[in-house]
Amino acid sequence: MDSGTIKVVAALICDDAGRVLLVRKRGTAAFMQPGGKRDPGEDDIAALSREIAEELGCGVVRASVRPLGEFDAIAANEPGFRVQACLYGIDVTGDITPGREIDEMIWIDPSAPPDIPLAPLTRDHVLPLASSGPRNPAQFG
Secondary structure (H helix, E strand, O other), rough: OOOEEEEEEEEOOOOOOOOOEEEEEEOOEEEEEOEOOOOEEEEOHHHHHHHHHHOOOOOOOHOOEEEEEEEEOOOOOOEEEEEEEEEEEEEEEEEOOOOOOEEEEEOOOOOOOOOOOEEEEHHHHHHHHHHHHHHHHHOOO
16 A cells, blocks of 8 residues: 655656666665655746756756656655656756766666666656657657
8 A cells, every 4th residue: 555645856868869867866776767856836847957956967958848747656765655757858958967866877778778776657657758759858748
């Protein structure tokens, strides 16, 4: 039985080769999309921009932000919870440099993910979407 739902915003970031950026947050095992919970009073874009700056040290190109859908999955890091994610395709500006809350960052081919632990949201929703869509996330939606 699920104890509750955690609402988050998440980013689908692709490079020119169509690879998807995944992060592994400090103290966790599963790779997932960058993103996180909204702070009080934040809309999705403000939360996404803040999370990307904190986690990746770069900015969000606001004109590139495209809603890709709302997805539900078992939470990767909170036993007994589900995660409800508003997923956005985005482009970033500046160098991507993992922040202090990120232990590891990788680029993967969404149609042939490596044998690594993936968050259920990433495995069941994001990678299938990314492997079936255009390479530039700004073209999704």
